[in-house]
Amino acid sequence: MNSPQKVNDAPVINIVGEKVALGPIRRELIPLYHRWINDFAVLRTLYIPRPSTMEEIEAYFEKDVEQEKVRHAALFTVYDRATMTPIGRTELDNINYRDRSAGFGIEIGEAEYRGRGYGTETTRLMLDYAFTVIGLHSVNLETWEYNLAGQHAYKKAGFKEYGRRRQAKFMRGQLWDIIHMDCLASEFVSPILHKIMVPDEPRT
Structure with a gap:
């Protein structure tokens, strides 16, 4: 007979996609974040x-926790859905409920998961959370001109470039543009969370 699974064996998961799952940041994962x-x-x-x-x-972890308490940020650990291996982190920051806007960031920490669609799906799920769950209208990010893989993933997920700060990022002896991108709720179709965030049907 198999022994019952301990509660702490499986991470808490909030959002499940095809390749990734998103759950809260965890204190015991600080060495991995490090x-x-x-x-x-x-x-x-x-x-x-x-x-x-x-x-x-x-210290950054404690600051992140405080930001979540006052609802200025929403931070998730990214998991490979198949194995529930933590592979990165992602966040909405500077959440402004009055203007319905926020910034976006992502970090795929495990090298073998980069360039395989995990970042693209994570980005799409975070936009779904921003627009479908907390009712934002605009999510923005900035990236560097040389980050071609990132730009590809962001565009595939729904972001569009809206401006550049020219030659403002130095890397490997060269100055590169900082690229500004955003996505609007009116341009985005919810892939998953519209199935969950629905009102109850009237009871007969």
Whole structure:
């Protein structure tokens, strides 16, 4: 007889797609978040690559928790749906409920999951959450001109380029444009969450 599964064996999941599942950020995953943020291949398309201490990442985690408490951010761990292996993080930040807008960010920390559609689906699910669940109208991001894979994924998920800050990002001896992209609720079709966020039918 198989032993019953412990409650802590399986992560809490909020949104399930075809390839990925999204669940809350988790304190016990801080060492994994720490490893990802020290991978310069990841940071190449996010920030200026530099070493980060465990203490720094722990402090960022606490800040993220506080941002979620006041509903200024929504942060998820990204899982490979097939194995429930954590493979990255994604977020809506600077959520403005009055103007119905937010920023978007994503980090696929595990190298073997990059370039295989996991980032594209994660992006699409986050737009679905932003528009279908919390009622935002505009989600924006910025990326770098040399991040061709990121631009492809964002466009495939529904983002469109709306402007550039020219030659404002330095990498490998060259100045590159910062690309600004956004997606509007009126341009997006919910792939999943419209099936969940529905009113009850009247009882007879």
